[in-house]
Amino acid sequence: MEIGDARVSEQVASVAASLEPRIVKLASDIRDLIQRDIPTLDSDPALSSLLGASVEENVVTVVHMLRHGIVTAHVEAPTAALEYARRLAQRDIPATALIRAYRVGQARFLRHCIDELLDQTPGEHVEGASTQWMVEHVSDTLDRVVEQVIAAYESARERWVHNRSTVLTMRVRSVLAGENVDLTAAQTALGYRLLQRHLGVVLWADSTADHDPLEHLDRVASALAVAAGSPQDPLFVPCDETSAWTWLAITPAAVFRRDEPQAVLAEHEPAVSIALGEPASGVDGFRRTHLQALHAQSVALAAGPHHAPVTYFIDVAPVAMMCADIESAREWVKETLGALAIDSERNARLRETARVFLQTGGSYTSTADQLFLHRNTAQYRVQKAEELRGRPLREGRLGVELALLACHWLGSAVLQHGSANIAGPYRSVMDRSRGTT
Known part of the structure; x- marks a missing residue:
């Protein structure tokens, strides 16, 4: 049976139609595999999010091509794929990692296609020709996309290398990597003293919010330095087109x-997000406060678009560790909080009351004062929170406090949507504790 046979075209279209409703799931599976196989592409939360968007748009493109028989010569690389290539160039990640990601993704996608094909054609001969058709067309499509994204990568890399800030960025990355650098030469090149007290800050903006996000972020960094009473201008290092690393010089007084x-953000539009480490001294402190700011940023990014505009590492240190594996964190929060982990406005009020209650040492009066509630209301909410959990809040208190803290900062990212799978068992625990069956 020839590749141009009408039956083959129909079969391929049928496979694509079956895959279409599962595009988000397929893209997630492919993204996870890429990040497992290529660690270089799994080192930054912001890039991870953009990788997910790139994979999903590529899957949409290929599925659409298969379903409608679109000629590969007419295929254009998706916007997110081009942007991802540019960001990798700006982060000095080699093009080989990007090319390998496409090969890994192609193999995984074809596996899904062939699995679906075999499910649809038990015992028929059409599967051989259909498989051949899909392999050839998917390969042609991805080759065309790879050609375009690599062109975008090289173009962005060339611009970035010639940017005046590149030398600065390379110097800072050398210090952060712990390389054996000439301290005097590094400080001269940076225009910033490394043997002082620093406050690490990460700033980022919506890529569509401003025609020149870096210039805007630079202004915010300068305003932060003034607010902190810094004796010198901040060290401002662009990370990519929409984010920057900053160090503020902090005097002991x-x-x-x-x-x-x-307050600084209130005076600067459009919106900017800020993550801050803890003040630390010397070269080691330069690295440590920066790493803390990155951890704080990971919490904000994991929380989604509605995250707090300012995130302090000291507030989210335990939660930051959870961001490395959100799926496991979500399961642990469910196991720890039971039905209290269900995402609803009512539960949000109960969780916040429970969090403050434990934070204040189990004082209803202090809880009521902090939340501007009547004492009886605070007591009622704590009781309801315990009923939903199925156990007293003080049982496994440390875990409960951490789980509530994760809910406070990460929101729906670690909450359960729907109640059927967890509400019942925890309700029965409460029933048994009351002597009912």
């Missing part, structure tokens, strides 16, 4: 109030 970053 400086008082940097927690509300200062929020």
Whole structure:
């Protein structure tokens, strides 16, 4: 049977139609495999999110091509795929990692196609020709897309290498990597003293929010330095087109109030997000406060588009460790909080009351004062939270506090959607504790 046979075209279209409703799931599977096989592409939360978008748009493109018999010469690389290539170039990640990602993704996608084909054609001969058709067309399509994204990568890399800030970025990355650098030469090149007290900050903006996000972020960084009473300009290092790393020089006498970053943001539009480490001294402190700021950023990114505009590492340190494996964190939160982990407005109020209750040492009065509630209301909410959990809040208290903290910062990313799978068992635990059956 020839590849151009009408039966083959119909069979391929049928496979694509079956895959179409599962595009999001397929893309997630392919993204996870790429990140497992290519660790270089799994080192940054922001890039991970863009990788997911790139994979999904590529899957949509290929499925659409298969279903409608589109000629590969007419295929255009998806916007997210081109943007992902540019970001990798700006992060100095080799093009070989990007090319390998496409090969890994292609193999995984074809496996899904062939599995679906075999399910649809038991005992028929059409599967051989259909498989051949899909392999040839998917390969042609991806070759065309790879050609375009590599062109975008090389173009962006060339611009980035010639950017005046590139030398600065390379110097900073050398210090962060712990390389044996000439301290005097590094400080001269950076225009910033490394043997002082630093506050690491990560700033990022919506890529569509401003025609020149980096210039806007630079202004915010300067405003933060003024608010912190810094004796010099901040060290500002572009990370990519929409994010930057910053170090503020902090004097021993400086008082940097927690509300200062929020006040700075209120005076700067469009929206910017800020993640801050803890002040630390010397070269080691330069690295440590920066790493803490990156961990704080990972919490904000994991929380989704509605994250807090300012995130302090000291507030989210335990939660930051959970961001490395959100799926496991979600399961652990469910096991720890039971039905209290269900995502609803009512449960959100109960969780917040429970969090403050444990934070204040189990004081209903202090809880009511902090949340501006009547004491009886605070007590009622704690009781309801315990009923949903199926156990007292003080049982496994440390775990409960961490789970509630994760819910507070990560929101729906670690919550359960729907109640059928967890509400029943925990309700029965409460029933048994009351002597009912």
